[in-house]
Amino acid sequence: MKNRTSSRTRSREYLITDRPISAICAFSLPIMLGNLFQQFYTIADSVILGRFVSENALAAVGASGALTHVFICIAIGGGTGSAVLVGRWFGAREYGRMRLTVSTILLSFLNLSLFLSVVGFFLHRSLLELLRTPPELLPMAASYLQIYFLGLPFLFLYNVLSALFHALGRSRIPLYLLLFSSLLNITLDLTLVCGFHLGVAGAAWATLFSQGFSVLLSFLLFLQVLRSCTRDVVGPLPLFSPGEFQEICKVALPSIFQQSTVSIGTLLTQSVINPFGAQVLAGYSAASRVESLCIVPLSALGTAMSSYTAQNLGAALSAPGSVSRSGQPEPDPDSLDRAKKRVRQGYHASLRLTAGIAVLLCLFLEFFAPFLIRCFLGSEGTSAALSTGVGYLRFLGFFFALLGLKLCTDGILRGAADMGSFTLANLVNLTFRVAFAALTAPRLGPAYVWYAIPLGWLLNFLISWRAYRLGKWTPSSAP
Template sequence: MSTSMINGSPLKAMLRFAMPLLFGNLLQQTYNIIDAAIVGQVLGADALASVGASSSVQFLVLGFCMGITAGFGIPVAKFFGSGDYQKMKNYVYNGAVLTAGTAAIVTTACALLCHWILNILSVQPDIYKNAYAYLLVIFLGLPFTLMYNYLSSILRSVGDSRTPFLFLAFSAVLNIFLDLFCIIVLGWGCAGAAIATITAQAVSGIACLVYIIKKKEILWLPSECRKVSSRTAKELLTMGLPTGLQYSITAIGSMVMQSANNGLGSIYVSGFTAGMRIKQFTMCPFDAMSTAVSVFCSQNLGAGKYDRIKQGLKEGIAIAVGYGLFAGLILIFGGRTLSLIFVSREAADVLNASAKYLRCMGYFYWALGILNITRMTTQGLGYSGRAFFSGVTEMFARTIVSLCFVGMFGYTAICFADQTAWLCACLYIAPTCFYCVKKVASHTQYDLQ
């Protein structure tokens, strides 16, 4: 079902949209956690370190894929909100062409540079072989990752967040069985965990495509809409590239941070990996709500309803900050217990490292809510370049902490790098977002005169 969010209660509309997206994000993180849990419990702490040693570069590449496809969906949501379905369909087609081209370029480049990437990350010799096997398989599966993320972005742009969730739910269950089969039965080790992940991702992507072809008439593309337009492609890239680069530029700071952490030894690599998995899981509500606010603002921008944009932004921030305070308390007091999902009680040093990372993060989790909502709203209003700069701010903050303070304070500096990045980015993007809302309002009022 395609759902318009230009009428009714903004909060109810956003929450109704966000809930399937939240469950989908939780499921996606669930099979990431299952990968790490099976690897850590079955293959040991060194294997867990192998899987986690490249998590920042995975975030860089996968974040770019998710960001660029999310950006391609912004004009689609805008034209859906305005009711211009002919133009919307042409944007869908051009976005698909650009996504296919991106898949070919990114997959080839990443596969060829895999060894170089691991060397840049200072991956230690004792875990290098397994880290390479895991990362290479993830890279080779990027076309399926882009396929699912683009199709789900398009479905969400027309108000359907339920269908991507259902397919992701099925693939998450499939991933559990594939993990066990590839790692325990076939004995493929870390590479088996990666094969299970990309296979599950491929299933969800193909399922989305079949559903659109069979059921989603509003996204069917007649011949007159299947035309490559340089103007349309340029507009899509103007929206998609800054969004993708924003994720990537943020991840560069994370790569510098992870490289510094990798140099501290496998105990801290394993502890950091366990903490990161828990962090990614607890971030899911932020991602769901910020995406809902972004789509809400895009549709209402197309409909010219400024007051709803302003109201939706304020309500989105309130929900995100409230959740951030709640989740922060869980990380502060329950981080060590949650880390037992990945690490046995005997590995006390690894548990301590993971618990410390989560505890330090919990005090500032509310800031991540403000950052995500205001950044995604800025993107949804069409100001991807301004949102991209918030990612640059995060990158510089993480890089400075990693290069200047890890040598003096060790793992403690790693534990405060994310929070420093969030606060610095908030100082820029929050006022920028409210400025963009006022700017959109002035244009809307001018157009009505």
């Protein structure tokens, strides 16, 4: 019995024990596939609306998409950041504290999502007007967004639960759930939009129902996983801890900010794109959907580096060492050195994977960008929409390597809880991108919105890489 238990423990701790490149690939591949299926929520909406309703319907979902992306990134950032602590306690085998952290995370994000849901439900139209949404698109965009806000708690809880699965090394479970919910979403989209002719409202209801059902399954499965990891914890624990909440905020808030730099930048640049009209907005929306798919494998590598770093450092910090003069236990220096070396090996492996993925993405977009944009626009798509989307994708295809460098380096800083350098790098990225687009695009054309993107990625990477090279992210004491 003891041998079976030990074998299960080692299989769950493969991020600590396996070869770095093997561990990162094993962890990130299910995340890549899962995130691809998650993107099908919005992509299915866009394709079905663009081909079976109208180009304006596609543009309307794109106009509201900048807002919806903000909340998706808050959920992903909060879940990923919070999961760093869960991964740390899991690696250190402090399962009681891990369980308390998990329950605090779930209650915190449930309350946050309910608050944002109520605020968004009543202010959605004002937000669209603030973004200068074209008047002809406003009614459809408002209808989609209002229903979307009703399902916001489902979105939050699902993304947080997925991050917690990943922190425990169970990245395949979210993949299976996403496959199911994506197929359900597409089926409901076709039924409500094409069968019942509900337009953008039908697409929004399809997303709400599929996410809600997926959250229920995800929560039930997560309870089983959590029980198996904490079966040796003795005695009841509170559901919420103010002390754990403070620790969660220290890591989760900068992670939310990092994710939000993308979404806030998209939100603000959306207000720059909107005045160019519905045709340009439709092409920009279609290209943004394709871009979100291209980013998935690079984002998965960044998430893998975050959990990989957290678990390896957590295991090293829990190794028995000496006792300080104050009587406090200190980690074993040799264990810390091995963990730091292993993190660096994982970083180099992730960069090699990034280079290969970036080359494939560049070639794919160069040859298939027109076909991809036509998939969204249909046969009646305008030339302005097509040229906008194709120009966006072909330009950005040359710079995905920069994004991968940024995400993998950010992943190490986040996994090591070096949130100061992490926050600074992403703040510079956001500020530059928004300022550049706002100053140049109104006078020189919409293409300057996406010209700013790789420059922001480069600045972010240089700041994060400097922090990595200086080694300030490496801990010197137990958590």
